[in-house]
Amino acid sequence: MSVVEKFIQQLVVFDIFVMLSVNCVVVFSSRVGDENVKCLHTEKEALLTFKRELLDVDGRLSSWGNEGFSQDCCSWRGVSCDNQTGNVIGLDLRGPSGPNASVAIAPLTGKISPALQELKQLKYLDISYNRISGGIPDFFASLSKLEYLNLSCVGDEFTTIPINLGNLSSLNTLDLSYNGFLSVNNLEWILHLRQLRYLAIGYVNNLNNSVYTWLFNLSNLTHLDLSGNALYGSFPDAFWNMKSLQHLDLSRNALGGGFPRCLGSSSNLKLFRLSANNLDGQLPEIMRNLSCVSGSLEYLNLEENHIGGSLTDNVANFASLRELRLGRNKLNEYFPGVVGKLPSLVILDLSWNRIEGSVPDLSLLSSLRELYLSHNQLTGLTESFGRLSKLEKLYLDFNQLEGTISAAHLFNLSQLRELDLSYNAQLHIRVSSDWIPPFQLDLIRFAHCKLGPEFPNWLLNQKNISELDFSASGILGDVPSWFWDQLPRVSFLNLSYNDIAGNIPDLSNKMSDLLCIDLATNKFSGPVPQIPTGVVTIDLSSNMFSGTISFICDNFDYLGYLDLSDNRLSGELPQCWTLRTIVHLNLGNNNFFGKIPNSIGSLQTMGMLHLQNNHLSGELPRSLANCKKLRVIDVGSNNLSGKIPAWIGNNISDIIIIILRSNRFSGSIPSSICQLTKLQILDLSDNKISGTIPKCINNLAAMTEEESIMQQIKSWYFQVNDEGDVTINASYDETAVLTWKGRQFEYSSILGMVKSIDLSSNNLVGEIPIEITSLVGLHGLNLSRNNLTGNIPLRIGQMRALNFLDLNRNDLTGEIPAGLSQLSHLGVLNLSYNNLSGRIPLGEQLLTFDNRSYIGNDGLCGRPLTEACSLEELPQDPSLIDEDEFITEEFYISMGISFLSAFLVVSALILNKRWTYGPLRYLEVNNVTSHSAILSS
CATH class of the missing domain: 3.80.10.10 (Ribonuclease Inhibitor)
Structure with missing residues (x-):
């Protein structure tokens, strides 16, 4: 439990104890007094009736009347009695309360039995964090002795609050919070609760400024929680009264x-x-x-x-x-x-601001335990940090810190448990090789700092590490053999983007708590190590691992992200695909061969499939049609054959990227692809595809929108425990390698902005369908090296976002449409080696291309070609030119497009850089887990 939670808990407990009467305090104390006093028979029967209306999966009420337990209801779990009369005065049946619940228990479900009315002396009732149906019962109003009532987070069937709760004149604590289906339209009844001291109605439905009318008359309140509602306007000064x-x-x-x-x-x-x-x-x-x-x-x-x-x-x-x-x-x-x-300050949080300069001397903050200064513009530190002897958490990540962190900065931090200095690229961490830290850290983050080149030997002294991130920190050489035995409690390990080498031993027993491991972009070699089956994220990409991936057959219960790309792995893909929670699977750029196994279709949560640049053969398995959450499929540069399957459009509706280039696919383009309204990238280039381009191509709705609704293609995977609490929440930006302007580039953080079609190097015939000009959001269109005939569509000028247009080596005829000169973003144009004729249209945009864009068209003339045009081919008097042919509305629109927009889109598209450092950068790890749920956004 954090210092904040302890502090708030102390305040709340103090308030409650002040508010409750002496009799109510008995609820929290042990039963003492006459040992012969037992609970009343009528009240015992009432409790048993109450129990029968509930489903108790974990047996929380197993002591209630069951054989082998006491028949005195005062000794039952959650029941408190008056130690003189035997009356039941307290029921504490609070369920699991979020991810920090000390015990993983299932909530009680069912209805609240009217039998509770028999508990005439009941003063304390807590059924919060259960799943109670039927709403707040009216008979609660008959529990006239009630002083404490907690109904927070008890279900989703509440409608309104019974106004007769105002009859509970002894009530001093009322908690109705976290009931989103509880409609609070009128709180006039609350004015009758003269003893009320504690009121919590946060996160309910329909609670707005009208609540002030009644609340400001409750002058005795000591605790008021109105969080998570629809209050608006200025802060009412009446609160000060x-x-x-x-x-x-x-x-x-x-x-x-x-x-x-x-x-x-x-x-x-x-x-x-x-x-x-x-x-x-x-x-x-x-x-x-x-x-x-x-x-x-x-x-x-x-x-x-x-x-x-x-x-x-x-x-x-x-x-x-x-x-x-x-x-x-x-x-x-x-x-x-x-x-x-x-x-007196214990916690100071100034993170995510714009604070500049150096951090001053804070040594007078002798009570400080947590300091958060992340995401500012701080440049320097003083050694005064070393005198904060009570400091437990220090976060200085994402600043502009310079200079050196030495042992002097840390010498007296004996209580330090969490230290984050990451993303300060000019910050050096320099301590001697024999330095012994004064602390035992749970969390260490030095990502994107200057920690290397030597591996930090002071880790030998650290016994409690649960999270370690040394990514992109300049470490060179082999990992010491002791390192893998030093982290038995680690759940998060990130050594990516260094220059670390060596073999990795079997980790399945050494790191049994491991949830996330990222060793990407290093020089690790040898076989892929055995990894604990409870892991959620594995990224071993861009190393030199070799051998097979038979470990896939292990029972990974929660694995959501697996990236083994850019290694030297080989062999056939295993048949035993049992990764039932996988969202992202990347095996690209290896040496796998053979067919894609049918069992891969069992990965029904899979959203991203990357198998590119291997030696895979055969057809795409029909079982992939079961993977209805697929958003990206990249199997380019293999030896795959057969027809492009129709199920890609018929069965999978959310797909955004299809890359099948450089294979041996044949047959025609199935019209079912036109059903993919979210498709943004289609690459079928360098195959043996024949037939015509489907006219229904204008149904690719995402390509008809000039503005992208997303910059990244971001996906999420989650892990939840038995109570439905998310314990791991990880996101990553999807990556793809695209052929752009004749070169291949990897896109990640701007991938969602790219829209392109590449059908080049096939055997397509027929005309370019005019419907393709409806795809006004396209940035790239490559139809080169086919057998296309007919004219270039006249309305091509309305494709204002085009940056790359390649139609070379076809049999296109006719003139170049004047509308091409209106494409102000056009950076690459290739119309060479066709049968085009006539004058190259005037316009500054087309004059920026040299003759290589037009050669091989014997009938073309005019700049930039050397062939001059005859008088018949010269343009008419500009006043006689049809405005619809040249000076169109689209021309004016295109000239008005922002230069800044063009710079951002066009420049971004040519960046050959991976902007992110793996999915673990966005990871949050909470508590131990039991079940997993995978979602893709």
Whole structure:
């Protein structure tokens, strides 16, 4: 549990204990007193009836009336009794509460039995985090002694809150939060709850500003949670009149504007959360407006707003402040040294801002345990960090830190558990080879720092590492043999983009907790190592691994991402494809041979399949039609044959990229491909495909849109446990190698912007269908080296996004359409070796191409060719030229297209660079898991 959670828990527990009466405290204590006092028979029967209405998968209520357990209901799990009368006064049946639940248990499901009405003395009722159907029962109002009622997160069938809950005059704690189907239209009944001190109605349905009408009359509230609702407008200054408030949570609403000044000095507010709203204004003014709570405030969270400015001296007045969260705002200028004047501060979060300069001396923050300064523009550090003896978490990633981190920066950090210095490309980490760190780290991230060239020997002293990221950190040479035995608890290991060599031993027993391993782009060799079957992500690409991949036959329960591309692997692909959770499979650029096994069709969660640049033969297996989530299929540069299967369009509707180039596919292009409305890249080049280009090609809807709805083709894979809590959430940018302007480039972070068709080097016949000109979003069109006849479509000028057009070596006739001169983005044009005739159209765009774009057309004349045109071929008086032939509406539109847009798209398309460093960069790892669910976005 984090320091924040402990701190909040302490506040909440304190509030609850203050609010509850002496009798209610008995609920939390052991049963003492007369040993002969037992529960009442009527109440025992009521509990058994209540139990019969519920489904209890994990036997949480197994002690209730079952043989072998006590028949005294006061000793049953979750039941508390008055130790004098034997009356049941408490039921604590709270279910699993999110990913941090201490025990993995299933929730209770079913209805709440009316038999609970028999518990006349019930004071405490908690059935939160279960799956209760039927709504909040009206009979709750008859439980007149009830003081504590927690119905948070109990299902999805609630409609409205029974207004007779207002009869619970003794109620001091009410929690209805996290019930998205609970409609809160009227809270007038709440005014009758005069004893109410704790109210939580966060994340419910239909709760808006009308709630203020009733809440501001509850002057005795100490805890109010309205988070995750639809509150809007400015922060109401009436909150300052609620002098008893100690905890106010308005996070994740739509509150905006400035911040009202609080008046007086009698406020007792300790926790104030306004994160994830639309607040703007300057931070110095906001802190001044909070002056009335400067003496009491311990927790302030304003992250994820639009607040500018910087911390000024007035923050020093908040001497009690223990946690200050201002991340994800617009704070600028230099790092505020004033934060060093907050002696009680335990957590400081200034991440994701625009803070510049060096981090000042913070050694006076003697209580500081967590410091988050990620994603700023910081350039320097001082050795004062080494004196923060209580510091447990230090995050300085994604800054512009320069210089050297030495042992002096870290010498007294004996409590440090998490250290992230990654993505500071000019930061050197330099310690002696015999340095013994004062800490035991759980998390180490030095990605994209200057850590190498030697492998850090100080890791020998670290026994508790669960996450290690040394990617792109300049490490050279072999991994020491001790390293693989040093990480028995590691779940996340990333050594990618270094120059590390050597063989990897069997990891299946050495790293039994391993979830994610990324060793891509190194010089590892030998066979692919055995890896624990609980792993979720494996990236061993761009190394020198050899041998077969028989390990695929192991029972990987959760594997979502497997990349073994660019190695020296060989043999036939295994028949035993049992990766039931795989989303991304990349075996490209190896030496595999033989047929693609039919069993690969069992990978029904697969979204990305890369088998390119191998020696695979035979046809595409029909079983792939079962992989209905496929979005990318790349089997280019193999020896595959047969017809292009119709199921590609008939069975798989979400496919975005099809690359079948450089194989031996024959037959015609199936018309079913026209059903792929999301298709953006189609490469069938260098095959033996015959027939005509389908006229239905204009149905490729994604190619008819000039603007791309996505920049990356991003996919996600998840792992969830028994309670449905996500424990691993990983995303990655899909990559593809495309032939562009005669060269091959790998695209990743801009792949979603690329739209192209390449049908070159086939045996296509017939005319270029006029329907192709409807694909106005196309950036590249290559129909070269076929047997196409007829004219170039006259309306080709409306394809304004074209950057690359290649029609060379066909039998095209007629004139070059004047509309070609309107394509202002056109960077490559090749019309050579056809039977085109007439004058090359005038226009500055076409004059930018040299004669190589037009040679081999004996009937062409005019610049840039040397053949002059005859008088008959000279243009008429411009005033007589038909506007529809040349100066069209599209011409004016094209001339108005932004130069910036052209620069971003065209320049990006020629980058031969992989912009990302593997999927693990986006990974979040939480707790141990049991089940897996795979989704693709």
